[in-house]
Amino acid sequence: MSTVSTQMTSQNAKRVRTRQQTDRFNSLLIHAVLVPVAILWLMPVYMMFIFASMGDSALFSPKILLLPGKEAWSNLVNLQADTAFLRTLFNSVVVGIVYTILSVTLTAMAGWALVRYQFYGKTVVTALILGTMTLPFFVVVIPQFIMIARDFGMANTWVALILPPLFNSLGVLFMRQAFSMLPKELFEAAQVEGVKEWQIFLYVALPLARPMIAALSIILFLHSWNNYLWPLLITNERSMMTAPVALGSLIGNTDISWGSIMMGASLLTAPMLAVFIFLQRHFMAGITAGAVK
Amino acid sequence: MTSRKSMFLFTLPALIVLGVFFVYPILLTFQMSFTDFSGVGEAEPVGLKNYDRIISRSRYPDALWVTAKFTVIVVLFQTLAGLFFAALLHRLPAVRNFARAALFTPAMMSFVVVGYVWQFIYSPFSGGLNALLRGAGLDWLAKGWLGDPDTALYAIAIAHIWMFTGYTTAIFLAGYANIPSDIDEAGRLDGASSWQRFRWLEVPLLAPSFTINIMLSTIGTLKTFELPFIMTRGGPDGATRTLSLEIIEQLFGRYKFGFASALSIVMLVIVIAVAVFQNWYLRRREDV
Numbered sequence: 001m002s003t004v005s006t007q008m009t010s011q012n013a014k015r016v017r018t019r020q021q022t023d024r025f026n027s028l029l030i031h032a033v034l035v036p037v038a039i040l041w042l043m044p045v046y047m048m049f050i051f052a053s054m055g056d057s058a059l060f061s062p063k064i065l066l067l068p069g070k071e072a073w074s075n076l077v078n079l080q081a082d083t084a085f086l087r088t089l090f091n092s093v094v095v096g097i098v099y100t101i102l103s104v105t106l107t108a109m110a111g112w113a114l115v116r117y118q119f120y121g122k123t124v125v126t127a128l129i130l131g132t133m134t135l136p137f138f139v140v141v142i143p144q145f146i147m148i149a150r151d152f153g154m155a156n157t158w159v160a161l162i163l164p165p166l167f168n169s170l171g172v173l174f175m176r177q178a179f180s181m182l183p184k185e186l187f188e189a190a191q192v193e194g195v196k197e198w199q200i201f202l203y204v205a206l207p208l209a210r211p212m213i214a215a216l217s218i219i220l221f222l223h224s225w226n227n228y229l230w231p232l233l234i235t236n237e238r239s240m241m242t243a244p245v246a247l248g249s250l251i252g253n254t255d256i257s258w259g260s261i262m263m264g265a266s267l268l269t270a271p272m273l274a275v276f277i278f279l280q281r282h283f284m285a286g287i288t289a290g291a292v293k
Numbered sequence: 294m295t296s297r298k299s300m301f302l303f304t305l306p307a308l309i310v311l312g313v314f315f316v317y318p319i320l321l322t323f324q325m326s327f328t329d330f331s332g333v334g335e336a337e338p339v340g341l342k343n344y345d346r347i348i349s350r351s352r353y354p355d356a357l358w359v360t361a362k363f364t365v366i367v368v369l370f371q372t373l374a375g376l377f378f379a380a381l382l383h384r385l386p387a388v389r390n391f392a393r394a395a396l397f398t399p400a401m402m403s404f405v406v407v408g409y410v411w412q413f414i415y416s417p418f419s420g421g422l423n424a425l426l427r428g429a430g431l432d433w434l435a436k437g438w439l440g441d442p443d444t445a446l447y448a449i450a451i452a453h454i455w456m457f458t459g460y461t462t463a464i465f466l467a468g469y470a471n472i473p474s475d476i477d478e479a480g481r482l483d484g485a486s487s488w489q490r491f492r493w494l495e496v497p498l499l500a501p502s503f504t505i506n507i508m509l510s511t512i513g514t515l516k517t518f519e520l521p522f523i524m525t526r527g528g529p530d531g532a533t534r535t536l537s538l539e540i541i542e543q544l545f546g547r548y549k550f551g552f553a554s555a556l557s558i559v560m561l562v563i564v565i566a567v568a569v570f571q572n573w574y575l576r577r578r579e580d581v
Binding site for chain 1: 303306311314321322378385396398402414455460464516518526537550553557
């Protein structure tokens with residue numbers, strides 16, 4: 001009996017050992033494939049950054065160059081001369097910040113109402129909000145354009161850039177989710193104490209939902225920063241464009257060097273990349289939270 | 294419970310924006326689609342003429358076909374690539390965060406930036422791809438990838454997939470995190486190989502992530518106009534002219550607001566039909 005069991009144990013041990021060896025081999029193999037793939041994946045981004053410092057002769061030389069050149073400043077000067085790029089970056093920052101603040105406020109309030117109040121047809125309303133996510137922007141953009149540009153005469157203004165995209169269905173659902181995770185008893189207790197509803201919202205609910213608000217803010221800012229179609233349609237003055245529109249306006253312009261374009265692309269990417277690196281946790285929470293539920 | 298008045302006040306800002314910038318415009322688009330409105334002057338009602346035109350000219354079904362092809366390619370390969378990376382990264386806690394971040398980086402770049410970068414990679418001169426091919430001695434393969442009607446759509450699809458695979462991977466990884474670890478452990482103890490666990494345990498348990506990924510990428514890709522607009526403007530020879538690009542062209546190239554509205558409504562119907570079908574089909578699979 002004991003011999004049998006010893007034998008079995010040793011057999012087991014052997015099997016475990018071989019499996020560990022295969023596991024280790026597999027893991028080595030996977031790393032050997034994955035790490036180069038990840039690096040290759042980032043290659044276009046890296047090239048963009050170093051091309052921003054090169055002249056076109058270096059950029060298109062048959063040699064593959066992997067180190068920065070010396071033309072960064074002249075690329076920036078050319079870019080600035082052709083697009084007022086620094087001004088448009090400033091527009092993008094202002095529009096992004098104001099948009100984010102207003103949109104968080106709006107969606108938090110709506111999300112709060114969806115959690116706190118019982119009303120007839122609540123499921124339908126929630127489903128409809130979810131449904132608006134499928135809407136192609138095109139079905140609203142033509143009247144929006146007519147309204148803002150013709151009826152209000154507000155083309156080329158910050159208001160026009162910020163206001164129409166304000167409602168964000170993802171944001172409403174996100175905030176609804178955030179508030180419904182908080183303990184209900186807390187709000188009810190406050191209510192019994194006679195605290196006003198807006199005070200409960202402002203001083204109890206919002207501070208507790210701070211991590212979710214941070215995640216949502218990042219997503220909304222990114223959304224605004226990269227938005228292309230609406231700003232493209234509603235601005236045609238160089239000084240009122242957002243940075244992506246200004247950069248996009250160089251398409252087909254043969255006078256401008258690729259180095260200058262890559263400089264613009266880098267300036268547009270670097271801030272979000274920094275946010276991403278430093279706030280990766282919030283970032284990923286924002287990306288996946290909306291999707292998992 | 295709480296008063297109706299405060300509820301109303303909480304939803305009011307959202308309702309105003311929703312009403313003014315969503316509901317009202319959709320109704321207006323619908324109405325405009327039956328007119329010949331050109332952006333200025335009076336709109337004359339033309340009945341179903343716009344819709345009739347969409348069906349009867351081959352140009353518009355062609356654009357629909359390009360859109361469908363583009364969407365199928367992107368959704369298929371993006372989902373497979375996302376699943377592949379997630380399955381690997383799930384097994385590799387050590388590099389998971391780095392690789393996930395690396396894969397996700399393109400998704401937070403602007404379409405304009407991605408468009409330019411890939412335009413350079415595909416450029417007919419010594420662009421990135423051609424330089425690599427020549428370096429590998431494959432000179433005969435080098436060409437202007439975006440200038441050839443046979444390759445242009447695929448070239449754009451690759452750029453699009455590159456941009457959003459990290460997103461798909463992140464969602465699959467979140468799905469993986471929801472799989473109870475004892476299930477995986479049980480499979481391991483029963484001697485199931487890595488591949489067997491993936492095929493028979495993980496893939497079925499990831500069904501909700503499949504639903505979300507496929508629906509998000511399908512809806513997103515059907516509507517997208519940015520990369521074709523930036524990289525090819527629909528060319529060469531209409532090979533990359535998607536429905537969305539056609540709308541832009543009719544709108545701001547030819548000022549046919551009425552006709553563009555009809556195209557938008559067609560797009561809306563298609564997107565909703567596809568979303569409803571996918572939702573029904575994929576959710577049914579989740580229960581199996």
